[in-house]
Amino acid sequence: MAMRVVVGDLRVQRIDRRSGRRSWTIVWPEGTEHREADRFLREHDGSGTQRTYAYLLVDHLRWLERECLTLDRVVLRDLERYMGIVGAEVTMPLGEPWRAGKRPYGHAALSTTAACLKGFYLHQAALGVNAELGRRLDKRRLPTRVDRRRAFLGHTTSSMPANPLAPSGLRRRHPKMLPDGARDRLLASVRSARDRLVVTWLADGGLRIGELCGLHLVDLHLREDAACGQCRSPHLHVCHRPDNPNRAEAKTKHPWRVEDDAVTGGLVKRVSPAMIHTYFDYMSTEYRCGRADHGMLLVQLHGVGAGLPWAPVGARRMLARAGDRAGLGKVRPHQFRHSFTSAVLDASDGNLLIARDAGGWASAAMVDEVYGHVDVHDRAFDAALRRVWEQRR
Template sequence: MDRRRLFLGHVKSLLPTNPLAPKGPHRRHPKMLPDGARERLLETVNAARDRLVVTWLADGGLRIGELCGLHLVDLHLRENAACGECRAPHLNVCHRPGNPNRAEAKTKHRWQIERGTVTGGLIKRVSPAMVHTYFEYVTTEYLGGAGYGMLLVQLYGADTGRPWVPVGARRMLGRAGKRAGLGPVKPHAFRHSFTSAVLDAADGNLLIARDAGGWASAAMVDEVYDLEAEWTEGAIQRITTENTTLKQRVRQLTTDNRTLDERLKAARSNLRFQDRRMADLEAQITNPSQGVQ
């Protein structure tokens, strides 16, 4: 239950998070990855770094700027990490506008480093596949980041070891998509697929999708994925009936409230009269010579 969505709590004590949420698979977003794209891409790419990119975009729902902007200290890939913010393996996505590769997270949650441990930022859980590709990458290809401490680095050419720029990751995915017969693959397509999968698993719960994907609001998720388009006629009729009942109840409560308010005003007037009468009686007792007025 989502208590932030409770409407007229004095009328109903419980309300489903989204009573109109359609059951079963949701409508595909037009910019989602084709079916089986992840597997075909993993078979096509050659470097462990590139397999990490595909896996982390698919399983983490990361934006490409968030992924390329990760530092090694942002990774808490074991249970009960020192940050104490999440028991499961996770990432702390931090907004760093000064990254040398100009990659930065879109979200700007507050974060800090305490005794070498990052806390705060946007916390995103990681899958076992993400952990596996990370260790494959750092044990076979990672070149130390040339002292920058960033996760993704250039593997070839004059800039070997320097932080990998987002445009490099985009181009890698585009080339891999063409070789796999998928056409140009864009990083954000992974995010659409991820969010749609979360909505399917959560029965359309917008808050879960918002938190899992790091969206600004549940309303934005609803707008982007157009869940209203999937509402059935029965669901619409049900919510219309519930809405009519609630409106009637609101009108009744408004009338009751007005009646109670009038009674309260009358009671306060009577109380003021009684207070004045008591004051007069006290004055007569104190000075009997005045007599009854």
């Protein structure tokens, strides 16, 4: 079954497979696939990146149609001009019909767009299309101090990939973090134990909303010395399950399995005392065991769907309403993740490895392998998380 999302002439199409997995591609108005885009997107099949790249790429392809440019005629200057247009805060002289009514890209969106376009045109160059543009994009640079700190074997690295389309300026603090005191104000404005759990787990765990809504009860090891043997302290396992009934799934795909009724593997994330407290409050007051044969953590509380798995869109709407009541404006789940990572960096004196493992982040420079890994038993890792949790109590 395929679900079409119309985006002007070219459109992004979602493909729901029988296995429960979803893929994304780009098609022409008559329904035929855009062959070049589909080949590139297939390289990211099964990942959250594929959906993001599809929506970014469809904007670019529509711009090429407007400019009467074919893939073999695009030059680096054209791509630089496109990056300037999508990030501009003013309307260009001839308007922007392919992005009518859309906001200009921010710094993070521009960085992702640069990576998408570089990958797309390098893919075309590998197929023999516009090899000159591929050479212009395939640049290298000397590693910076930050690059060397990210990799345990960084002293052996002589060069790093460079993207001439990427926006200049590195930012440690994400511009879309929560305002100071937002957590307490949100906790005061939400109206159920489940919603207090969501706010607390997003704030203290740095979870993505798909990871949180995709959790099963078996993934939670909230007592010390759990049967999995992977972490002595209370923790949870983020496991990628594409067949969840609420369509929530983890972005990362760490291997996991169930042995002796205990989950092992996945992405192991530590759990704060406040997270444990809100869990037991929710389970003892609102969790509907009679309808919870699905085994998922978050359920709907009201209506005909009470007891069924709660979808991420429901959590997003709840946070938006709570943010309006608290006077914070529209609150988005990912703001908690940015604030959590920044707080861990501050508490660990800028240790990027601790921040990466605490939040489950993956550096774009580390494509296939992470050289440095912080053990979940490490004292510095434990102290950094406890300092963050203590500050938020």
